[in-house]
Amino acid sequence: MSLCHERPDHPEEACAVFGIYAPGEDAARLTYFGLHALQHRGQESAGIAAGDGKSVMVTKDRGLVTQVFSESMLASLEGHVAIGHTRYSTSGGSSSWDAAQPHLSAIDETIIALAHNGTLVNTNRLRTRLLDLGVSFRSSTDSEVAAKLIGHFTQKTNHMREGIRKTMELIEGAYAIVLITPDALYAFRDPNGIRPLCIGALPDNKGWVIASETCGLDIVGADFVRDVEPGEVIRVNADGLVSEQAVPRRSHALCLFEYVYFARPDSRLDGVNVYEARDRMGRALSREAPVEADIVMGVPDSGVPSAIGYARTSGIPYAEGVVKNRYVGRTFIQPTQALRQRGIRLKLNPLPSVIAGKRVVVVDDSLVRGNTSKQLVQMLRDAGATEVHLRIVSPPIVWPCFYGIDTDTQKQLIAATKTIDEIVAYVGADSLAYLSLEGLLACCPAKTPGFCAACFNGEYPVRLAEQQQLGSFCASLEPRFWPEEHAGMTPLFDLM
Numbered sequence: 002m003s004l005c006h007e008r009p010d011h012p013e014e015a016c017a018v019f020g021i022y023a024p025g026e027d028a029a030r031l032t033y034f035g036l037h038a039l040q041h042r043g044q045e046s047a048g049i050a051a052g053d054g055k056s057v058m059v060t061k062d063r064g065l066v067t068q069v070f071s072e073s074m075l076a077s078l079e080g081h082v083a084i085g086h087t088r089y090s091t092s093g094g095s096s097s098w099d100a101a102q103p104h105l106s107a108i109d110e111t112i113i114a115l116a117h118n119g120t121l122v123n124t125n126r127l128r129t130r131l132l133d134l135g136v137s138f139r140s141s142t143d144s145e146v147a148a149k150l151i152g153h154f155t156q157k158t159n160h161m162r163e164g165i166r167k168t169m170e171l172i173e174g175a176y177a178i179v180l181i182t183p184d185a186l187y188a189f190r191d192p193n194g195i196r197p198l199c200i201g202a203l204p205d206n207k208g209w210v211i212a213s214e215t216c217g218l219d220i221v222g223a224d225f226v227r228d229v230e231p232g233e234v235i236r237v238n239a240d241g242l243v244s245e246q247a248v249p250r251r252s253h254a255l256c257l258f259e260y261v262y263f264a265r266p267d268s269r270l271d272g273v274n275v276y277e278a279r280d281r282m283g284r285a286l287s288r289e290a291p292v293e294a295d296i297v298m299g300v301p302d303s304g305v306p307s308a309i310g311y312a313r314t315s316g317i318p319y320a321e322g323v324v325k326n327r328y329v330g331r332t333f334i335q336p337t338q339a340l341r342q343r344g345i346r347l348k349l350n351p352l353p354s355v356i357a358g359k360r361v362v363v364v365d366d367s368l369v370r371g372n373t374s375k376q377l378v379q380m381l382r383d384a385g386a387t388e389v390h391l392r393i394v395s396p397p398i399v400w401p402c403f404y405g406i407d408t409d410t411q412k413q414l415i416a417a418t419k420t421i422d423e424i425v426a427y428v429g430a431d432s433l434a435y436l437s438l439e440g441l442l443a444c445c446p447a448k449t450p451g452f453c454a455a456c457f458n459g460e461y462p463v464r465l466a467e468q469q470q471l472g473s474f475c476a477s478l479e480p481r482f483w484p485e486e487h488a489g490m491t492p493l494f495d496l497m
């Protein structure tokens with residue numbers, strides 16, 4: 002189990018992808034800046050692959066974007082087409098260099114590179130079948146299975162888009178993938194659209210950009226064009242951008258948690274500005290769960306817009322009750338045991354002059370295990386708060402995520418094992434309330450109806466059958482909650 006570096010009681014995002022096709026531009030350098038904007042989605046490794054018309058080169062390593070790349074490294078990645086990736090490991094959880102992305106592989110003499118955000122749920126059998134056919138793997142990641150499948154089918158059909166289409170017919174789960182050959186950029190998204198992916202255009206027709214979030218477009222000066230549709234494949238090369246609905250769309254299931262926590266507040270997801278959505282969540286929670294108090298504060302960063310919304314609607318003044326030690330989570334230097342015992346104080350420092358003698362409403366985005374909230378409540382009481390009321394702008398998380406987010410097993414999710422009164426007693430708060438699922442959905446008026454809300458309601462949009470074999474992660478999931486139509490195994494497939 003792993004949790005967020007910055008918020009140790011929060012789920013970890015699984016990755017960001019970025020792609021660019023821009024003749025005459027330094028594609029790798031623009032990708033570097035794109036990855037900067039998307040760093041919040043994965044902080045374990047970073048990589049860039051660039052194509053110059055003849056070949057594809059990659060540089061990747063463990064660490065943050067700034068730790069992995071130097072000026073000279075970027076200069077060595079020449080070319081007009083590039084993809085980039087920041088990673089947090091989920092499926093194939095190794096944090097080794099080989100597991101870092103982009104993955105390089107060869108189709109005959111042609112090198113391709115692939116980067117993936119999400120998790121595939123049926124790669125065990127596909128991998129075994131490829132091994133039987135003599136395909137070798139460098140890592141245990143699901144992303145490499147996708148890369149090898151695309152290579153296999155492209156070889157057989159002599160057509161990259163056909164190779165991608167056949168791969169999309171086989172793989173199940175969440176994926177937003179970018180891929181380059183030496184002279185073309187491809188991007189495609191799973192038929193449920195679980196992970197976000199958008200298209201941007203550089204000014205003066207200089208090229209096209211693909212990014213997990215719109216903040217990745219903004220930083221390189223690209224204008225948002227549209228989201229990549231679920232099941233769609235985009236190809237950009239010298240002939241321009243072409244689109245194909247490679248596999249039929251299914252019910253739309255964009256991850257609802259993107260709005261709550263994962264996405265940057267300045268991004269737009271399916272037409273909804275994330276900051277405004279968080280502001281609405283705070284307002285809605287204030288109406289659903291009012292409380293008498295003196296100040297409202299948010300837990301940085303994602304809780305702050307919601308706290309401002311809660312304050313505005315309730316009429317209780319907003320105040321900054323804690324200051325975030327902004328860079329401490331962004332290091333691989335392990336703290337000493339003495340520092341670690343300070344727990345949340347490593348990340349957040351209270352402002353006693355704001356808190357002392359006050360009844361405080363604390364607005365946070367989610368409550369996973371409860372350990373951080375417990376420390377936070379104690380920290381606020383130590384700083385002089387007379388009452389601490391926790392307000393969470395998402396419903397209780399009672400199911401694990403299988404689609405690229407590293408949440409705990411069900412047994413470790415506090416809302417799955419304790420009542421609200423028991424959680425209040427555990428964290429030491431005076432009260433606790435969650436935003437209802439209906440309330441949350443109303444705050445996210447996306448253009449396309451339908452979300453994945455499985456961690457809140459257990460309704461998984463994609464088959465889970467092979468997850469049964471993934472051991473402890475799924476052991477906590479009671480089979481009675483498996484959707485009936487997904488209870489079968491992966492359909493028969495033929496790679497020959």
Ligand code: SF4
Pocket residue numbers: 195256257258259401402403404405406453454455456457
């Ligand atoms: S289960 Fe939760 S975190 Fe995972 S994709 Fe669905 S909404 Fe997002």
